[in-house]
Amino acid sequence: MTMLNVAGLSKSFGSRRAVGDVAFSVERSEVFGLLGPNGAGKSTTLSLISGLLKPEPGAVQIEGLDMALQPGKAKGKLGVVPQEPAVYKELTARQNLKFFGELNDLRGENLDRAIASVLEVVGLTDRADEKVGNYSGGMQRRLNIAIGIVHSPALVIMDEPTVGVDPQSRRHILDTVKKLRDRGTSVIYTSHYVEEVEELCDRVAIMDHGRLIALGTIADLLSEAGEYHELLITLGNQSLPEAATLLAIPGVREAFVREGSARVLTSNAEQVLPLVFTALVQSNCPVTEIKIKKPNLETLFLKLTGKALRDN
Amino acid sequence: MRKAMSIAATGFRQMIVDPMYVVFTLAMPIVMTWAMSFLPDVDGVYEMASLGVLVMFVALNLITSASAVIEERRGGTWQRILQSPTPYTTIMVGHFIKLFAVAWLQALLLLASGKFLFGAPWNGGYGAMAAVMTVYIFAMTGLGLFLASVLKTPGQVQAVSTGFVMVGTMLGDIFFPMENPSLAISLISKLSPQSWAAHSLKDILTADAGLASQATPIAIMLSFGLVLFALGAHRISRMEG
Numbered sequence: 001m002t003m004l005n006v007a008g009l010s011k012s013f014g015s016r017r018a019v020g021d022v023a024f025s026v027e028r029s030e031v032f033g034l035l036g037p038n039g040a041g042k043s044t045t046l047s048l049i050s051g052l053l054k055p056e057p058g059a060v061q062i063e064g065l066d067m068a069l070q071p072g073k074a075k076g077k078l079g080v081v082p083q084e085p086a087v088y089k090e091l092t093a094r095q096n097l098k099f100f101g102e103l104n105d106l107r108g109e110n111l112d113r114a115i116a117s118v119l120e121v122v123g124l125t126d127r128a129d130e131k132v133g134n135y136s137g138g139m140q141r142r143l144n145i146a147i148g149i150v151h152s153p154a155l156v157i158m159d160e161p162t163v164g165v166d167p168q169s170r171r172h173i174l175d176t177v178k179k180l181r182d183r184g185t186s187v188i189y190t191s192h193y194v195e196e197v198e199e200l201c202d203r204v205a206i207m208d209h210g211r212l213i214a215l216g217t218i219a220d221l222l223s224e225a226g227e228y229h230e231l232l233i234t235l236g237n238q239s240l241p242e243a244a245t246l247l248a249i250p251g252v253r254e255a256f257v258r259e260g261s262a263r264v265l266t267s268n269a270e271q272v273l274p275l276v277f278t279a280l281v282q283s284n285c286p287v288t289e290i291k292i293k294k295p296n297l298e299t300l301f302l303k304l305t306g307k308a309l310r311d312n
Numbered sequence: 313m314r315k316a317m318s319i320a321a322t323g324f325r326q327m328i329v330d331p332m333y334v335v336f337t338l339a340m341p342i343v344m345t346w347a348m349s350f351l352p353d354v355d356g357v358y359e360m361a362s363l364g365v366l367v368m369f370v371a372l373n374l375i376t377s378a379s380a381v382i383e384e385r386r387g388g389t390w391q392r393i394l395q396s397p398t399p400y401t402t403i404m405v406g407h408f409i410k411l412f413a414v415a416w417l418q419a420l421l422l423l424a425s426g427k428f429l430f431g432a433p434w435n436g437g438y439g440a441m442a443a444v445m446t447v448y449i450f451a452m453t454g455l456g457l458f459l460a461s462v463l464k465t466p467g468q469v470q471a472v473s474t475g476f477v478m479v480g481t482m483l484g485d486i487f488f489p490m491e492n493p494s495l496a497i498s499l500i501s502k503l504s505p506q507s508w509a510a511h512s513l514k515d516i517l518t519a520d521a522g523l524a525s526q527a528t529p530i531a532i533m534l535s536f537g538l539v540l541f542a543l544g545a546h547r548i549s550r551m552e553g
Contacts, residue, residue, distance in 0.1 A: 051394075073397070075396060075397040076397040078395065080395045086389045086391065086392045088389060090325075090329050091329075099318055099322045100392065102315060103315055103318065103393060104397060
């Protein structure tokens with residue numbers, strides 16, 4: 001079931017086009033990664049999806065509800081977790097949750113139950129009646145998430161929720177995202193941390209200069225982009241194999257041989273490795289060490305955007 | 313309406329838990345109202361000065377409180393409210409209720425302390441007083457929202473509002489009654505909502521002037537508030553879209 005459908009989304013600020021013709025969908029229970037360098041248009045896209053900005057042109061539908069035609073109902077399906085904690089520090093966590101729960105149409109016992117449940121999810125039950133100003137940064141971020149999900153939205157937008165948090169809070173946040181997915185919630189997740197995206201996201205979209213430049217599962221994107229596994233082989237003596245011998249092995253895309261080592265590029269390391277090993281032994285080139293360097297999102301991102309994911 | 317009340321109650325709660333706000337909004341003007349009671353016992357001087365303190369602090373309170381929208385935008389809670397299924401008009405109504413509540417609380421405390429602690433001769437006309445205060449509060453809320461829509465930081469609002477309120481009150485024929493004022497001073501007193509409000513309140517509370525006789529100040533303050541409120545609310549709504 002499609003939870004979010006974004007079609008032809010565009011937005012300009014003056015003469016500068018921030019987002020151009022962006023289209024994608026997010027399915028139920030899917031964690032969808034939205035990546036891109038700073039200024040790529042991610043934040044504008046998220047603001048368009050959440051109804052904070054109006055697309056010119058383009059359409060956003062959340063569970064079939066058009067954001068332009070039925071903004072109240074569409075927004076009711078949506079939870080937003082902004083990058084910086086958007087909380088009232090003078091109030092307690094419970095007061096914050098009560099306020100935003102009420103704005104999201106929760107009342108009475110339903111609201112109390114939702115608050116108790118969400119405090120449990122983010123691990124703040126014991127500190128719920130403390131002023132938020134006394135919380136650590138990580139706790140404020142957890143409350144930030146709790147506010148975004150207190151009304152059990154069908155779709156949650158999480159904009160870099162783990163920036164600047166301690167490892168314990170980070171793990172808690174990642175586990176919270178998994179819990180949301182397990183209970184059927186869809187999540188749009190942005191992050192500059194490759195390992196988080198690889199751990200959480202079922203599919204990713206990469207944006208640059210306001211446009212989508214890649215969309216799919218991480219494995220598919222790596223494969224489509226021609227990213228190869230790299231076998232780095234250290235040889236035990238001076239005799240070297242012929243590069244042609246290695247290139248003749250099915251699945252080997254490129255092979256380089258030089259003093260004491262060989263480097264093999266393949267799209268399937270598991271399949272090729274035993275064949276390469278056998279060929280080297282048969283060529284009287286004993287292997288002392290093999291390292292497998294798998295392609296990852298970081299290298300793909302660098303290749304597509306020319307920028308490192310975490311540096312921007 | 314329930315959402316508007318939630319917005320108002322949360323905003324009100326935020327304000328009153330801030331000790332600086334309580335000192336600035338309630339304690340300081342009460343002390344100043346008391347200080348004014350030491351002015352020479354000349355007919356009408358204390359009444360006018362006491363009402364001057366009232367309109368000055370209500371204006372400062374409202375303008376700086378309305379600029380809380382800027383703080384909320386910077387802190388992200390404003391966007392969070394807009395991303396909820398709450399119509400924009402409900403959000404503005406909620407803010408308006410909050411501002412009315414804090415301004416009325418402040419005004420009542422100052423009027424009561426003036427009368428019961430420091431001997432201000434308020435002799436009735438409270439219904440007309442309520443009408444004039446309501447219009448004045450509306451005018452200052454409109455100014456606050458307008459400033460929040462054109463200025464970028466609370467510091468800027470503070471600076472502009474202090475200048476506006478001080479000039480309008482100090483040179484508006486309130487604290488220093490002027491005979492044969494210059495054209496500039498005369499113009500300031502005609503343009504200053506504080507001046508209209510203070511004189512109108514004095515006429516009502518001390519001379520039992522009826523509401524009908526206050527049509528001009530009410531119309532001027534109402535127009536002032538309507539124009540600035542409409543401009544401010546419109547500009548703030550456009551900021552998000």
